[in-house]
Amino acid sequence: MSSKETVFFTGGAGFIGLHVVPMLLEKDYKVRIFDNMFRGDREAVAALGDDVELIDQDVRYGGSVHAAMKGCSKVIHAAAVSINKSQADPHESMDINMIGNHNVFAAAAEHGVDRLVYCSSASVYGDPERLPMHEDDKLLPITPYCIAKRAGEDLLAYYQRRANLSWVALRFFNVYGPGQKTTAYYTSVINHFVNRIKNGEPPVIDGKGEQSMDFIHVHDIARSVVLALESEQANVPVNVGTGIDTSIADLARILIDAVGADVEPQFNPRDVLVGRRAADTTRAKEVLGFEPTIDVRTGMTELIRGQ
Known part of the structure; x- marks a missing residue:
């Protein structure tokens, strides 16, 4: 049996995931990618090596999520339908983004994982009333995508109260x-x-x-995800921007x-x-030790x- 910790990573075969996974491997984690491969890159995942496993499944199916998460100590949830697609097809967006969120968070709570990192979005603010945008500012999400991202943060707080789930929601900027x-x-x-x-x-x-x-570079985004996975502080949303x-x-x-x-x-x-x-980056520095x-x-x- 390997003593390496395994990170469960939904949407890990996508743009951001493929920048995060190599950093996780450098830190001696194993990675179990859970991705329906609609936008994933199968060849890029195959090239990552033996410590990366790909489960070709969909977050809409709670039983699949729960079974696949077994044995994982940490979770990164990045699987989502994009903003543009969420407006073109709100039904699919709600299905994947809202139901998918809940399936992943509920499974993480039941499995008692050490930390869940949620890829949220600066779009939860809507049109900001002031700059820079601070995590405690009013949230006015506009599209089904943004609404589901905000609801995801609320769901995390629910599972924190109910099951002591430890989480960080990263509000990615552009x-x-x-x-x-x-x-x-x-x-x-x-x-x-x-x-x-x-x-x-x-x-x-x-x-x-x-x-x-x-505009925040994907290399810095990936760094923020790894820092959030291991940060001592948790249970807060954190802006990730410059x-x-x-x-x-x-x-x-x-x-x-x-x-x-x-x-x-x-x-x-x-x-x-x-x-x-423009992000207020104070909390990212204080909670994660992150600077772009x-x-x-x-x-x-x-x-x-x-x-």
Whole structure:
């Protein structure tokens, strides 16, 4: 029998998971990935080695989750349907995100795991009333995805009270990096800009480009997950961002510099709802000992030049 601890990782074959798993292996964990492989990368999982097991199943089936979690001491729950898809098909979104959350949390409570790390989202805030966004701010989730993420945090608190489940909910801001899917709104913006810039065409920005996001590199996201798995403090939501809001206009200029093109952004004058995002990172530092290591200019430049 191996003395290594096993981490149960839902959605572990996806974009973020494939950055987290190697870090877990470095820390001498075994990993049991539980993923329906709808967006998972089977070849990448196979290349991770003998200490990684893949269970091709769906979090909607509570019996499967419960059986597969047996023998695991820690849980990372990342399986979810994306924001865009949740609006296109709210029924499927509720099924996977809400029922899936409950199946994983209930199983973790019953198995008495040491720690559950939940991949939540900064989208639970909705349109923030102030910047930077703090964990104790009002939550106004807008889409079925965001609503399920918020409900997941409430469910964790329930199982903490009922079964002493130890948890950390990580509210990820705008994640980017190698291996990202092009379907998320902001990654499609990045790809659209880069394609135009590489063709010698200017990126076209609606309004003045004042809309902003807090772009956090997937390497730092992965670090935060491992830190949350082992942190002494628990039972709180934690923002994972850089604390810096990068406007769409600034992003376009970073990408132009990364490609090395001689173009200027074009602005399409129209009324745009200016949304802004920036994380208050105080709690991440206090609870997890986490600070981001990759700034947006460095991360985006490496991403573009590595393509």
